[in-house]
Amino acid sequence: MVTKSAFVSLLPFWTFDFTLAQLASRCAPALTNVACVDKFAAVMPLPFSRPASPSGEGLSDLDRFHITSVDDPSFTLVRDAPFVVFNQKLGLDILGSAPTLEDVFTTDPVVHEAPIYVPELNVIIVSQFNPNILDQVLINLNNSPPTMEPFRPNPPIFGVNGGRFLNGTMYWAVAGGDAVVNGTPIVQAPGIYAIDPITRVSKPILNNYFGQRFNSPDDLVIDSAGDIFFTDPQYAFQMNLSQFAPVLNQQTYRFRPSTGEVTLIEGEIGIPNGIALSPDEKTMYISDTSSTDFVNHSPDVGFSYKSNAPKAVYAFDTVESPAGKYLLNKRPLWFPSEFGADGLHVSEDGNILGATGASVDIVTPAGELLVKIQANFTVINVQFAGPNLDELWLFGIGRISRAKLNLKGLKGGRS
Template identity: 25%
Template sequence: MKVTLCPRYSCTAFITALLIASAPATVNSADVAETSSEKEVAVETWSCPLQPGTPPSGELTAEAIAATKTTRTDPGLFEGPAWIGDALYYSDFTFGTGFPSRVQVLKSDGTVTTAIADSGSNGLAVDGEGFLFAATHDRKAISRFNPSTGEREMIVNGYDGQPFNSPNDLTLSRDGILYFTDPDYQRSAAPGGQQKTRVYQFDGEKVTVIDDTLVNPNGVSLSPDQTTLYVAGGQVVRAYPIEKGVMGAGVDLIEVETPDGMAVDCAGNLYVTEHSLQHIRVITPSGEEIARIKVDANITNAAFGGSERKTLYITGAGTLWSLELDIAGLPY
C-alpha cells in the first residue's frame, strides 16, 4: 500500500523522503517535482481575519446558480466544494456503475468547465500549494490531484490489509494530518471493504482509527484553531478535542437527520447539511442552533469562497447554490 502526505503542505521534500523509504513503483521524486512545476492554479495565502463578521441568524434561503445545473442525463449529486484561487471546485458524480465522477470548476466569471474528467471523487480538500485531495470511491482511497493536469497520486488506500469502504469526506490540518470518513454509501464502486464504517486519521505513515461507533460517518471539519475535529454521522454531530496532537473522546453536540457534509465559519460555527431535509443548520461550537439556510433540492455539502470568503457555496442534487453572508469562513 502506497502512503504519501505533505506535512505543513510542503510536498516535494516529504514525498521524496517517503519514496526513498518505501520505494513504491509508480511514482518517483522527479515525477513529483514535475507535477509541482506544471501546476498552474494560483493560490493565495489566506487566513481568518481578526474580525470575521457577524454569523447568520434566523431563516435564510440560498439561491440556485443556474449556470451550474448538471449537463449529465443520469441522476447524481454534486459534492465536495473547495475554493482555490478565485474559483470553486466540486465533484459531480452519478449513481451509475462505479459511481463515475468528474471535478467541475465554477469560475469567477460564472462559467463552468471540467477540470478532471474522470476523478472518481466525492469530498475534496485543498493543500497550501493548491493541489486537490480527494476522497475517491473509484479506488477506495484518498488521492491527490494536480487540478491543472488531472494527474493523480494515491495517498492512502486501506486499513488493516483491506481496502476502505468508500472514503467520503476529508480535511487537512496545518500539521499535515489527514482526517477522513469512510461510510459504505459507494462501497460497491470497487471490490473489497471494511467490516465497519469509521473515522480515520493519517499522518503520512500510519492510519489510525478515531471512531468506529458512528454508522456511516460523513462530513468532517476542523475548528478554525484546529483544536476540535467535527464529524457528522449516524444521527449526530460529534466533536473530538485535539490536545497536542492527541485525539480525545468524542462528545455529541446535536442530533441531526440524514447528516451530510459541513462547513465552518471563522467564528467556529458549523454549517451542517441535512440531506433530505434540504437545509443547513448553523450551530455554535456548543451545539446551539442559530440559523437555518434553505435550498430547493437535496443537499450534500458546503464551503466558503469569494474574495473575502463570505460567500457560502452549497452542493446538492445536480446544482450549486450560493448565499452572501456577513461572516468569513473556511474554503473547504
C-alpha cells in the same frame, strides 16, 4: 385543612392561561426573505404534526421544519423564507444587512459532492458522485455569471465523495473502486488522492489499511501539521461504486502523508460521514448518518431514511501526541432536525455548518442552532468561495446555489 377529595373537586374551576405568542415574525421590515422564530417554537398550538417523511424513502421526500402542520398564520413566514433565524442576536449578525440565496445552475439529477475552492484559479471543483459518470465539474468564478465545464484529472478518478485544499494541492476522499465507467476501464482502489488543479495530475497517497481495502472514504479534513483525518463508511459497495464488499468497520482514521502511517482514531460512531476541525484545531466534529439504510449492492440504488435513527453530530477534544492528534471526550453536539449532517464545514469565527439534506444548519460550537438556510433542493455539501471566502455555495441534487451572508470561510482550505 383541604382533603384530597376537596382538592380534586376544585380542579374543574381552575383556569389555565395557555395563550401562545405567534411562532414567527418578520425580523426586520427590510429583511423580507428572513423569518425569526420566537423561542425556538418551543410550544406549538395543538394539534400540530410533522411527518418524518411523506413516503419514508428517497432524498426527494425529506422532511423539513417548514412543512409542520400548525394552526398559526405566522408560520407561513417560515414556509416562505430561505433564511430562518432562531437566535436573533447572533443569527442576524451572521446574515448581515442583505442576505441573498440564488440558484446559479440547474443540473442533471446527480449528487454533487466534494466541493473545493482553488484560490489560485478562482474556481470551484466539485465531483459528480455517480457510478456512471467519470468527469467532475469546474465552476469558473472569473466569468459573470459563473460557468461550468468538465474537469478530468490524469489519470481520471471517479466516485469522489470528499475534498479539501491545502498549499496548492487538492485532496480527495475517493469511494470508487475498480470499474468500467461508460466504457472506460478505471483501475483504482478507494482511498485518499492528491491532485494538482493546474496540471490535473493525480496520484493515490493512501489506498489500503495493511493490505485491506478501505470501504468508502467519505470526507476528510487536514490540520496545520498536514495530517489528514477521514471517515470511512460502507456506501461505495451499497451504491455500486465498488465491486468489493466491505472488510473493515465503519470508522475514522488519521493519515500522515510524510510517513505513510494510518491510525484509527474513532470506531464507535455508527456511520461516520462529515468531518471538520475548529479554527484552533482543539475540537473535531464528526457526523453520524445512521439514519440512512441503503439497499445492499442493488442494481437500482436506493435507500430508506429513519428520522429516529442515530444522526447526531459529535464533538471531540483533540489531544496532541508525537504521532498526531487523537480524540477524547466524545459528546453529542447537535441532532439535526432533518435528514442528517452530510458535509461539515467551519466558518472563520468557529460556527459549524452542516448540510442536512433539507437545509444548511449554522450552529455554534456549543451546539445552538442559530440559522437555517432552507434551499429548494436537497443539499449534500457546502463550500466557501471567492477571493474573500465570503460566498457560501450549496451543492446537492439538481441545483447549485450561492448564498451571500456576513460569514467567511477559514483561510488555508480547512473550512
